[in-house]
Amino acid sequence: MPAPQRVLPIGMWKNASPKSYPWLVSTSEREPLVRIFVSLFFATATAQIGLGIISPILPLYARTFSASGLAIGLVFAAFSASRTLFGPILGRASDRVGRKSLIVAGLASYTAVSILYTLAGNLWQLGLFRFLQGIASVMVTPLAQAYVGDLTPRGKEGQYTNLFYSSQFMGMAIGPLLGGGIGAAWSYESAFYAMAALSMVSLLLVVFTVPADRRLPAISRPSRMAPIRQVIAHDAVKAMMTYVATRGFWRQAFNTFYPLYGVAALSADEASIGLVLSVYMFTEGFLEIPFGFLADRYPRMRQIVVGSSCAPLALVAIPFVGSTWGVALLAFAMGAFSALGRASLVAIRTELGRTYGMGTLAGLQGSAFAFGQMFGPLVSGAVVDVLGLAAAFPFGSGVGMIGTVLVIAWMRRWLRKNPGDAGVARRRPHPNRGCEIPGGP
Numbered sequence: 001m002p003a004p005q006r007v008l009p010i011g012m013w014k015n016a017s018p019k020s021y022p023w024l025v026s027t028s029e030r031e032p033l034v035r036i037f038v039s040l041f042f043a044t045a046t047a048q049i050g051l052g053i054i055s056p057i058l059p060l061y062a063r064t065f066s067a068s069g070l071a072i073g074l075v076f077a078a079f080s081a082s083r084t085l086f087g088p089i090l091g092r093a094s095d096r097v098g099r100k101s102l103i104v105a106g107l108a109s110y111t112a113v114s115i116l117y118t119l120a121g122n123l124w125q126l127g128l129f130r131f132l133q134g135i136a137s138v139m140v141t142p143l144a145q146a147y148v149g150d151l152t153p154r155g156k157e158g159q160y161t162n163l164f165y166s167s168q169f170m171g172m173a174i175g176p177l178l179g180g181g182i183g184a185a186w187s188y189e190s191a192f193y194a195m196a197a198l199s200m201v202s203l204l205l206v207v208f209t210v211p212a213d214r215r216l217p218a219i220s221r222p223s224r225m226a227p228i229r230q231v232i233a234h235d236a237v238k239a240m241m242t243y244v245a246t247r248g249f250w251r252q253a254f255n256t257f258y259p260l261y262g263v264a265a266l267s268a269d270e271a272s273i274g275l276v277l278s279v280y281m282f283t284e285g286f287l288e289i290p291f292g293f294l295a296d297r298y299p300r301m302r303q304i305v306v307g308s309s310c311a312p313l314a315l316v317a318i319p320f321v322g323s324t325w326g327v328a329l330l331a332f333a334m335g336a337f338s339a340l341g342r343a344s345l346v347a348i349r350t351e352l353g354r355t356y357g358m359g360t361l362a363g364l365q366g367s368a369f370a371f372g373q374m375f376g377p378l379v380s381g382a383v384v385d386v387l388g389l390a391a392a393f394p395f396g397s398g399v400g401m402i403g404t405v406l407v408i409a410w411m412r413r414w415l416r417k418n419p420g421d422a423g424v425a426r427r428r429p430h431p432n433r434g435c436e437i438p439g440g441p
Contacts, residue, residue, distance in 0.1 A: 035209060036147070036151070036209075036210055036211065037148060037151065037164070039205055039206065039209040039210050040144045040147060040148060040164070040167075040206070040210060041164060041167045042167070042205060043107075043144070043202040043205045043206045043210075044140070044141060044144050044164075044167045044168055044171065044202070045167040045168070045170055045171040046171065046198050046199075046201050046202040046205070047107060047110060047140055047141075047171065047198065047199055047202040048141070048167070048168050048169075048170075048171025048172045048175065049171040049172075049174050049175045049178065049198050050110065050114070050171075050175065050194065050195035050196070050197075050198035050199050050202075051110075051137070051171070051172065051175060051195065052171060052172040052173070052174065052175015052176050052178075052179065052277075052278075052281065053175045053176070053178050053179035053182065053191050053194050053195050053198075054117075054175075054179055054191050054192060054195055055172070055175060055176045055179060055255060055274075055277055056176050056179050056180045056259050056270055056273045056274040056277055057179050057180075057182075057188050057191045057270070058075070058076075059072055059076075059256055059257075059259045059260055060188065060259060060263075060270070061126075061188045062075050062123065062126060063260075064188075065122060065123040065126065067123055068381075068385060069257070069260075069381040069382075069384040069385045069389075070378070070381040070382055070385055071123060071381075072256065072260075072377065072381060073256065073377035073378040073379075073380065073381025073382070074127060074377075074378060074381075075123065075126055075127045075130055076130070076252065076256050076373070076374075076377040076378075077373075077374040077375070077377055077378045078127040078128070078130040078131040078134065079130045079131065079133055079134040079137075079370075079373070079374075080134060080248070080252070080370040080371065080372075080373035080374030080375075081131060081134065081370075081374050082131045082132070082133075082134030082135045082138070082370075083134045083135075083137060083138050083366060083367060083369075083370030083373070083374075084367050084368075084370045084371045084374060085367075086134075086135050086138045086367075087138050087142065087363040087364065087366040087367030087370060088228060088360070088363045088364055088367050089363070090102060090138050090139055090142075090143070090359075090363060091138075091142055091143070091146065091357075091359040091360050091361070091362050091363015091364065091366070091367075092225075092228065092357065092359060092360050092363060093359070094143045094146060094359035094363075095146075095225065095357040095358070095359040095360055098212055098213050099143045099144070099146060099147045099213050099359065100147075100206070100210055100211070100212045100213055101212070102139045102143050103139060103140055103143050103144055103147075103206055103210075104203065104206055104207055105139055106135075106136045106137065106138070106139025106140040106143070107136075107139075107140055107199055107200075107202050107203035107206060108203055109132065109133075109135065109136035109139070110133070110136045110137070110140065110195075110196075110199035110202075110203075111196050111199040111200050111203060113129055113132050113133045113136060114192050114193070114195040114196030114199060115192070115193075115196050116129045116132070117129050117192040117195075118189045118192050118193070134370070138363070138366060138370075140202075141168055141366070142359070142362040142363055142365070142366040143359060143362065144164075145161070145164065145165070145358075145362050146353070146358035146359040146362040147210075147213055147358075148160070148161060148164040149161060149350050149353055149354070149358035149362070150213065150358055152350055154354075155296065156296060157295070157296065157346075157347040157348075157350040157351055158291075158292040158293065158294070158295030158296040158300075158343055158344065158346070158347035159292045159293055159295075159296055160292075161292065161346050161347065161350050162288045162289060162291065162292025162295070162342075162343045162346055162347075163288075163289055163292060165285075165288050165292075165342075165346060166285045166286065166288040166289050167285075168285070169281050169282070169284045169285025169286075169288060169339075170281075170282065170285040170286070171285075172281040172285070173278045173279075173280075173281035173282030173283075173284075173285055174278065174282075175278075175281075176273075176274040176275075176277035176278045176281070177271075177274045177275065177278045178194065178274075179191045179194075179270075179274055180269075180270040180271040180272070180273055180274025180275070181270075181271055181274065182194060184269060184270040184271050225356060225357050225360065226356050228360065231356055231360060231361070231364070232364065234352075234414070235410045235411070235413045235414035235417065236348060236352065236410070236411065236414045237352065237361070237364065238410045239406075239407045239410035239411045239414065240345055240348070240349055240361075240364075240365060240368070241364060241365065241367075241368035242368070242403050242406045242407050242410065243304070243308055243341070243345055243403060243407045244345075244365055244368045244369040244372065245368040245369065245371050245372035245403065246312075246372055246399055246400050246402065246403025246404075246406075247308070247311070247312075247338065247369070247372065247400065247403065248368070248369040248370065248371070248372025248373040248376060249372035249373070249375060249376035249379075249396065249399045249400070249403075250312050250315060250372075250376060250396030250397065250399055250400045251334075251338075251372075251373075251376070251396075252372065252373040252376040252377055253376040253377055253379075253380035253392050253393075253395075253396045254280075254315065254334075254392075254393070254396060255277060256376070256377040256380070256381070256392075257377075257380060257381075257384060257389055257392040257393075258273070258276060258277070258318075258327070259273045259277075260389055261318075261389040261390065261392070261393075262276065262324065262327070264389060265319075265389070265390070266322070266323065266324055266327070268324050272324045275324065275328060276324060276327050276328050276331050277331075279328045279331040279332055279335065280331040280332070280334055280335040281335065282335070283331070283332050283334075283335030283336050283339070284335040284336070284338050284339045284342070285339075287335070287336055287339040287340070288339045288342065288343055291303070291339050291340050291342075291343035291344075292343045292346075292347070294340075294343065294344075295343045295344040295346075295347040296347065300344035300345075300347060300348060301344075301411055301415075303340050303341060303343065303344040304341045304344050304345055304407065304411070305341075305404070305407075305408060306337070306340060306341070307337045307338060307339070307340035307341020307342065307344075308337075308341045308400070308403065308404040308407055309337075309401070309404050310333070310337040311333075311334045311337035311338045311341065311400065312334075312396065312397045312399070312400025312401055312404075313397060313400075313401070314330045314331075314333045314334045314337075314397075315330075315334070315393045315394065315396050315397040315400070316393065316394050316397045317330055318330060318390075318393040319390035319393055319394070349361050349362075349365060376396065376399075379395075380392040380395060380396060383395050
């Protein structure tokens with residue numbers, strides 16, 4: 001088994017001492033690490049605002065190419081296909097060569113692809129640019145999460161990692177509001193130019209304020225890593241991947257087809273559509289923070305079960321709600337329960353990643369989520385073409401509930417086979433204890 005990884009808290013600096021954290025020798029060594037967290041937080045939020053700007057616009061933009069429901073699903077699936085393929089590869093690479101260079105490359109690619117969207121001459125080009133954007137996204141958000149995971153103290157996994165995760169959701173919450181307003185006031189192309197500008201801001205922020213992680217003395221990684229197939233075979237990892245895959249399925253189906261449903265059934269405009277999408281993301285981003293504290297203090301398994309069960313159930317009610325505000329209330333419920341389950345899941349993933357690679361597990365989680373995002377619009381698009389727009393929502397709910405059953409089964413098997421790991425899922429873990437994959441190096 002690899003030597004335990006040294007981890008550095010990103011908060012509570014005044015209380016830190018050489019006795020508690022012997023590799024901290026001076027205040028001057030701590031302060032740069034605070035700046036790293038803050039810089040990555042705002043860079044990720046800014047990039048996600050840019051990405052969220054096109055959420056209410058892209059389905060309507062695809063309609064200008066006379067696209068069917070299935071074709072729109074294929075365009076959205078292209079983004080997730082590249083994330084599925086490249087997530088584990090780039091996550092593993094970041095564990096070996098460092099994270100900053102890959103994050104910078106991803107943000108530069110974001111900027112370029114944003115401009116390419118405006119040059120799309122047909123639906124296939126739009127799908128190609130969406131595929132390239134997916135590769136860029138894998139280099140940004142999961143690797144920034146892994147960087148922060150490297151700095152997270154033991155026993156505080158829920159608090160610190162979920163505080164950082166909130167930047168992603170806050171950005172995605174603000175983005176649709178801006179995108180809907182930009183699309184209504186100017187043009188679809190204006191939203192893509194705004195995404196390019198925000199991506200460039202994020203790029204400059206990371207280049208000038210975030211150091212190469214390999215140079216930080218407070219970060220160390222395992223000298224040997226378990227084979228990727230062995231990591232995937234672990235029951236806790238399978239549960240994590242199933243959770244995010246099924247959640248990605250129904251959430252992306254909602255993001256894809258609610259804009260069309262809102263226009264057709266509720267006579268909603270772009271701004272109203274952006275409001276609904278923003279409520280979901282803002283709720284999840286805001287509640288990710290307090291639920292992160294809960295994940296460090298109360299049984300994580302129960303929170304995962306409640307969150308993964310209740311969030312998709314709200315989808316069933318959407319066809320029976322006759323107003324935008326009613327759908328916004330359901331979006332609030334979906335965001336709240338999603339945050340509850342995700343906060344504990346991220347805490348468990350951080351403990352596993354501490355020994356077996358933060359980038360590896362962040363990449364696997366991102367890949368599984370993207371897999372769900374890929375098939376969500378694709379399969380739901382086929383359902384929409386046969387049964388109508390309203391059918392996408394109860395169908396997605398059913399997929400989410402199947403995922404919940406599988407998550408519970410794998411989590412229970414993990415704890416039954418490895419009773420020593422019960423503290424990771426059921427209560428706050430001991431600060432000196434790691435999480436071991438049986439049979440690992």
